[in-house]
Amino acid sequence: MRTPVLLLALLLAASSAQAAGYRAPRNALGHPDLGGLWTSTSLTELERPARFKTLTVPDAEAAAYEQHRPGEFSNTDIDDVGGRQSEANFWDLGARLARIDGKARTSWIVEPADGKLPYTKEGAAERARHAQAVSSPANPESRTPSERCLVAGWAAAGPPMLNSPYANEYQIVETPGAVAIHMESVHDVRIVRLDERRHAPPNIRPWMGDSIGWWEGETLVVETTNFNPGDAPKLPTTLYISTEAKVTERFTRIGPGRLLYEFAVDDPKTFSQVWRAQMLFEASKGPIYEYACHEGNYSLPGILAGARREEALARSPSTPR
Numbered sequence: 001m002r003t004p005v006l007l008l009a010l011l012l013a014a015s016s017a018q019a020a021g022y023r024a025p026r027n028a029l030g031h032p033d034l035g036g037l038w039t040s041t042s043l044t045e046l047e048r049p050a051r052f053k054t055l056t057v058p059d060a061e062a063a064a065y066e067q068h069r070p071g072e073f074s075n076t077d078i079d080d081v082g083g084r085q086s087e088a089n090f091w092d093l094g095a096r097l098a099r100i101d102g103k104a105r106t107s108w109i110v111e112p113a114d115g116k117l118p119y120t121k122e123g124a125a126e127r128a129r130h131a132q133a134v135s136s137p138a139n140p141e142s143r144t145p146s147e148r149c150l151v152a153g154w155a156a157a158g159p160p161m162l163n164s165p166y167a168n169e170y171q172i173v174e175t176p177g178a179v180a181i182h183m184e185s186v187h188d189v190r191i192v193r194l195d196e197r198r199h200a201p202p203n204i205r206p207w208m209g210d211s212i213g214w215w216e217g218e219t220l221v222v223e224t225t226n227f228n229p230g231d232a233p234k235l236p237t238t239l240y241i242s243t244e245a246k247v248t249e250r251f252t253r254i255g256p257g258r259l260l261y262e263f264a265v266d267d268p269k270t271f272s273q274v275w276r277a278q279m280l281f282e283a284s285k286g287p288i289y290e291y292a293c294h295e296g297n298y299s300l301p302g303i304l305a306g307a308r309r310e311e312a313l314a315r316s317p318s319t320p321r
Contacts, residue, residue: 024218024253027174032218034179034251037288038170038259038281040163044098046155046277047238048107048115055106055115062097062104098280100260108162108277117238123270127240130233137307140300144235147300149293151207152185155234159190159209159224159247160263160277162237169288170281172251179213179220184288192222199225205243207231220251242269257283 024032043066048055057065097104107115119127136142146153154164161170161183169184177195182188192213200210210226224247233240241247245267254260259281266274 022255032253034172035174037284037286039168039284040281041095041168042098042163043095044105046108046162047117052106056103057106066096100280108279110278111276118272118275120272137303145231147295149296152188155237155239156185157188157208159249167291169284171288184291186293187291218252222249242267244269
């Protein structure tokens with residue numbers, strides 16, 4: 001176990017050193033300027049795929065993976081054979097594994113050192129139960145929020161904000177009392193309040209949780225609680241976060257056009273430990289295009305109508321199909 005732990009320590013130390021050696025330009029408020037357009041497009045995923053044995057890989061191994069991955073686009077299952085990120089290179093030619101500190105990352109997770117979500121037995125069972133529940137065609141309210149065009153899928157809305165196979169553009173706008181994060185996917189906008197340090201009452205549970213933030217030197221720290229139960233399973237990813245979770249995010253510019261995004265998830269109801277991850281956002285020329293979500297208008301009525309038809313056929317087996 002010493003080698004993975006040592007590797008994790010080196011990764012975190014290197015990131016801190018890189019961030020400490022760069023001073024971001026200041027905006028009109030005197031804060032590090034995080035404003036502008038950013039993209040998280042990458043072939044790197046939250047969890048380490050089984051084909052990789054380490055959290056980082058040499059450039060040659062990364063290049064072979066990047067060349068092979070686009071051919072797997074036809075397989076969009078969430079597994080280690082095809083994987084969801086095979087879509088990324090279909091929509092954005094040239095998508096690669098993210099490089100942080102000059103090393104190709106096989107997962108965003110850096111702790112635990114195996115790059116896997118540390119579900120408890122109960123947490124894994126709860127995730128499976130919720131995943132099954134939202135696949136029910138009983139009524140529209142039981143379906144996923146992204147299928148209903150309420151928030152972005154793939155956990156792109158966050159927090160934490162994960163990279164999806166497409167529509168990974170984000171715009172950050174800083175004001176004296178808040179930071180707004182506008183994402184291309186479903187046009188979600190997160191508002192991080194900077195003018196208070198208390199969260200909303202427990203009965204107030206917005207779709208993206210309740211976020212408050214503050215500055216620690218070069219870093220914007222954001223703490224989010226009050227998660228909405230309707231968005232607990234971050235489908236179709238492997239992530240599930242309970243309503244009792246606390247997510248702490250850190251945004252730090254580590255170089256021209258590079259933004260280090262770190263987050264820690266504290267959710268004892270679901271995970272055996274606090275787990276941590278690092279992602280890279282890179283400056284984007286944009287623009288952010290309109291994201292016209294049609295699932296709720298077309299796909300969802302079709303899903304429900306198909307289910308009612310199947311129920312009718314089950315009641316009358318002799319009915320022609």
